[in-house]
Amino acid sequence: MIEQLWGRTERLAVRCGVAIAKLWRRSLHFRVVTITVFLGLFVALGLGTYMYQRIAGGLASRATSIAEHEALNQRSDAQSQFNNAPRTDIGSLRAIAQQLAVSVGTKVGDQNVRVVITRSPGNTFPPLGTISTKPGDEKLIPSSVRGAVRKDPAHAQLEISTMKVDGREVPSVVVGARIAIPNAGNYDFYLVAPMTAESQMLGIVRTSFLLGGLVLTLLLAGIAYLVTRMVVTPVRDAAHVSERLTAGALNERMQVSGEDDLARLATSFNAMADSLQRQIRQLEDLSKLQQRFTSDVSHELRTPLTTIRMAVDMIHASRADFAAPVSRSAELLSRELDRFETLLTDLLEISRFDAGATAAGTEPVDLRDIVTRVVDGCEQIATAQGVKLRVHSRRAAIAPMDARRIERIVRNLVTNAIEHAERKPVDITVGANPTAVAVAVRDYGVGLRPGDADQVFNRFWRADPARARTTGGTGLGLSIALEDARLHDGWLQAWGEPGNGACFRLTLPVRSGQPIGRSPVTLAPDDSSVGLAMPSGNSLTIGTRVAGAPRPGDGPGGGSGDGSRDGSRDGR
Amino acid sequence: MTNGRVLVVDDDPSLAEMLGIILQGEDLEVTFCATGDRAMEAFHDSKPDVVLLDVMLPGIDGVEVCRLIRAESTVPIVMLTARTDTVDVVLGLESGADDYVTKPFKPQELVARVRARLRRGDDVESESITLGDLSIDVSGHVVQRGGAPILLTPLEFDLLVALARKPWQVFSRETLLEQVWGYRHAGDTRLVNVHVQRLRSKVEKDPENPEIVLTVRGVGYKAGPA
Numbered sequence: 168m169i170e171q172l173w174g175r176t177e178r179l180a181v182r183c184g185v186a187i188a189k190l191w192r193r194s195l196h197f198r199v200v201t202i203t204v205f206l207g208l209f210v211a212l213g214l215g216t217y218m219y220q221r222i223a224g225g226l227a228s229r230a231t232s233i234a235e236h237e238a239l240n241q242r243s244d245a246q247s248q249f250n251n252a253p254r255t256d257i258g259s260l261r262a263i264a265q266q267l268a269v270s271v272g273t274k275v276g277d278q279n280v281r282v283v284i285t286r287s288p289g290n291t292f293p294p295l296g297t298i299s300t301k302p303g304d305e306k307l308i309p310s311s312v313r314g315a316v317r318k319d320p321a322h323a324q325l326e327i328s329t330m331k332v333d334g335r336e337v338p339s340v341v342v343g344a345r346i347a348i349p350n351a352g353n354y355d356f357y358l359v360a361p362m363t364a365e366s367q368m369l370g371i372v373r374t375s376f377l378l379g380g381l382v383l384t385l386l387l388a389g390i391a392y393l394v395t396r397m398v399v400t401p402v403r404d405a406a407h408v409s410e411r412l413t414a415g416a417l418n419e420r421m422q423v424s425g426e427d428d429l430a431r432l433a434t435s436f437n438a439m440a441d442s443l444q445r446q447i448r449q450l451e452d453l454s455k456l457q458q459r460f461t462s463d464v465s466h467e468l469r470t471p472l473t474t475i476r477m478a479v480d481m482i483h484a485s486r487a488d489f490a491a492p493v494s495r496s497a498e499l500l501s502r503e504l505d506r507f508e509t510l511l512t513d514l515l516e517i518s519r520f521d522a523g524a525t526a527a528g529t530e531p532v533d534l535r536d537i538v539t540r541v542v543d544g545c546e547q548i549a550t551a552q553g554v555k556l557r558v559h560s561r562r563a564a565i566a567p568m569d570a571r572r573i574e575r576i577v578r579n580l581v582t583n584a585i586e587h588a589e590r591k592p593v594d595i596t597v598g599a600n601p602t603a604v605a606v607a608v609r610d611y612g613v614g615l616r617p618g619d620a621d622q623v624f625n626r627f628w629r630a631d632p633a634r635a636r637t638t639g640g641t642g643l644g645l646s647i648a649l650e651d652a653r654l655h656d657g658w659l660q661a662w663g664e665p666g667n668g669a670c671f672r673l674t675l676p677v678r679s680g681q682p683i684g685r686s687p688v689t690l691a692p693d694d695s696s697v698g699l700a701m702p703s704g705n706s707l708t709i710g711t712r713v714a715g716a717p718r719p720g721d722g723p724g725g726g727s728g729d730g731s732r733d734g735s736r737d738g739r
Numbered sequence: 740m741t742n743g744r745v746l747v748v749d750d751d752p753s754l755a756e757m758l759g760i761i762l763q764g765e766d767l768e769v770t771f772c773a774t775g776d777r778a779m780e781a782f783h784d785s786k787p788d789v790v791l792l793d794v795m796l797p798g799i800d801g802v803e804v805c806r807l808i809r810a811e812s813t814v815p816i817v818m819l820t821a822r823t824d825t826v827d828v829v830l831g832l833e834s835g836a837d838d839y840v841t842k843p844f845k846p847q848e849l850v851a852r853v854r855a856r857l858r859r860g861d862d863v864e865s866e867s868i869t870l871g872d873l874s875i876d877v878s879g880h881v882v883q884r885g886g887a888p889i890l891l892t893p894l895e896f897d898l899l900v901a902l903a904r905k906p907w908q909v910f911s912r913e914t915l916l917e918q919v920w921g922y923r924h925a926g927d928t929r930l931v932n933v934h935v936q937r938l939r940s941k942v943e944k945d946p947e948n949p950e951i952v953l954t955v956r957g958v959g960y961k962a963g964p965a
Binding site: 465466469470471472473474475476477478480481508528531532533536540565570571 | 751753754757758760761795819821842843844845846847911913927928929956957
């Protein structure tokens with residue numbers, strides 16, 4: 168039970184500590200105020216203690232000197248009373264001593280002052296007994312004073328002790344001296360004067376010091392708060408404005424008031440925003456211009472191309488009526504026109520991306536449906552190439568996407584894999600996790616050379632320029648795929664090893680605008696060699712060799728001869 | 740005896756002529772118009788069964804012509820476009836086009852689209868369906884709500900009938916493309932989205948909260964509770 172409570176308290180304390188540490192890190196305000204309060208407290212405490220000590224010392228020395236003076240007066244008064252006593256029998260002397268002890272309060276003006284008269288050691292006269300103002304007062308006399316009086320009877324002996332006044336321990340001055348009583352010998356005369364007034368005064372001083380210190384500290388905290396606010400508020404404003412600017416509100420500006428440093432901050436901040444806005448506008452204009460140009464080129468090129476297309480198709484359809492060379496020419500014309508069309512489409516698509524004129528119209532789609540459609544569409548080519556397509560998908564992988572673009576990416580990846588699979592099967596894996604859905608297309612064919620994975624997405628890139636262009640790709644397929652993936656805030660990544668095949672993985676966020684935690688399917692067979700954390704932001708590729716694989720040019724066959732890949736990897 | 744009349748509105752003479760050759764090869768009667776300004780005139784004169792309409796035209800542009808035709812007729816319209824951007828395509832479809840082909844297209848592709856638009860009116864058996872508070876007379880091509888007829892284009896009508904015939908079934912966009920547009924292979928699913936919006940704006944009491952044509956997230960569409 169107690170352990171439980173202790174555990175709870177401990178957890179609470181840890182939570183509080185963490186919260187305060189966070190506040191400390193994040194709020195300049197909190198930090199400045201806290202530091203000021205601590206420094207203020209430190210100074211107030213130091214100064215207060217020093218002054219209190221000085222005042223206490225002064226009061227005590229004044230009290231002792233008064234008490235000593237009083238004691239000497241009382242002693243000489245007592246001595247003279249004893250000396251002038253009309254009768255010196257024990258009873259009368261006792262009465263005089265008693266009278267002295269009781270009346271001392273009235274004489275001194277403080278009812279708490281006590282007098283004690285005791286018989287000195289070595290006195291051989293018959294004893295008078297111990298006389299005191301109140302019975303039991305002799306206990307107030309410390310033995311050290313008694314010893315001092317015995318050693319040096321000629322002078323007054325002084326010591327600070329404590330006594331109880333009204334139930335409270337109060338420091339008191341004890342003064343001892345010796346008197347000689349006729350017919351009774353030497354007696355020790357003690358006066359005990361409590362420093363009631365002084366201790367009361369010290370109490371008041373302490374209370375006011377504490378209060379004053381506290382008020383001073385609070386005042387300091389308040390001042391620190393206000394002063395910091397004067398500086399922090401404009402800084403926070405600047406932060407807020409720059410956040411708005413980042414979010415795209417380019418017209419946002421800071422308010423400039425006065426001519427101080429903060430005004431200068433605001434002015435230069437606004438100048439920066441102006442300059443940024445101007446440059447962004449320029450880029451936007453440029454982008455619009457290019458967009459317009461692309462659109463015009465597109466239209467101007469496509470209309471005649473359509474006519475040619477239809478004319479060629481007509482000629483091609485009736486090629487049997489022509490002589491063999493003309494018939495063959497018609498075939499070539501038709502085939503190359505197809506290629507030309509694909510290339511034009513791809514080029515226009517790329518330039519639209521470059522002009523920033525693309526927008527994805529997303530809606531929730533199951534990635535598995537797209538994969539099924541693509542696989543159905545590619546089945547024929549796959550069979551012709553002797554490649555078996557194996558789809559692995561268990562869970563629904565629904566994410567917002569532009570189905571047309573994603574289908575284009577997947578088709579591109581699958582046809583590429585078929586082309587490079589070398590009659591080995593191709594694995595298509597679909598997966599989903601809370602942040603992302605992904606499809607990975609893995610072949611076991613020629614693979615990629617180290618470093619190639621970084622380049623496969625480059626436009627018109629080919630692993631081996633000498634390699635015959637048998638596939639008929641435009642060399643733009645993967646570049647377009649990468650742009651399409653970017654449009655979805657997704658990742659498109661490649662991995663490959665010579666002889667072990669390659670893997671291309673497309674990962675898309677489940678909610679647009681939310682970053683992908685990690686991809687639900689693996690890219691490389693040994694994912695550790697690639698690193699689990701993918702580059703944030705965008706679809707950069709990571710191509711790494713698996714541990715132990717030869718570096719380029721490291722060993723025999725490291726960099727050349729083994730299957731290089733047609734960089735276009737394009738099936739469109 | 741022709742299979743139908745086609746009006747070709749295109750400013751490029753070569754393309755128009757080539758289109759004529761192709762379409763006449765399919766036993767279609769073809770009339771031409773080279774500008775947007777005279778398109779309506781030509782439309783009234785020729786009374787076509789299908790209109791092929793280029794988006795970029797001198798004078799009034801294709802989208803506007805499409806809107807003008809749609810204002811007075813439910814004739815099938817196929818747009819010829821050189822632009823594939825979603826915005827352009829959607830704009831054309833929203834102005835009332837039934838379908839579109841992107842330049843450059845293959846002759847067979849165009850012929851298939853035109854044929855699909857002409858194919859209708861073959862089913863003779865009388866059939867009437869009730870969907871919500873709508874009554875649909877399939878052979879008579881009439882949709883009524885409480886006796887008041889709702890004017891739908893043939894394609895919108897086909898879309899509604901396809902959904903209404905099987906109110907328990909959820910249709911994917913691909914299925915609808917195949918059934919309503921007659922595409923054998925995957926086409927552009929934006930066609931379906933835009934037409935569903937258009938259909939809703941005509942048959943729904945509140946197009947924001949549809950009761951007749953419901954969206955099934957991540958799958959497609961289905962007809963509302965019959």
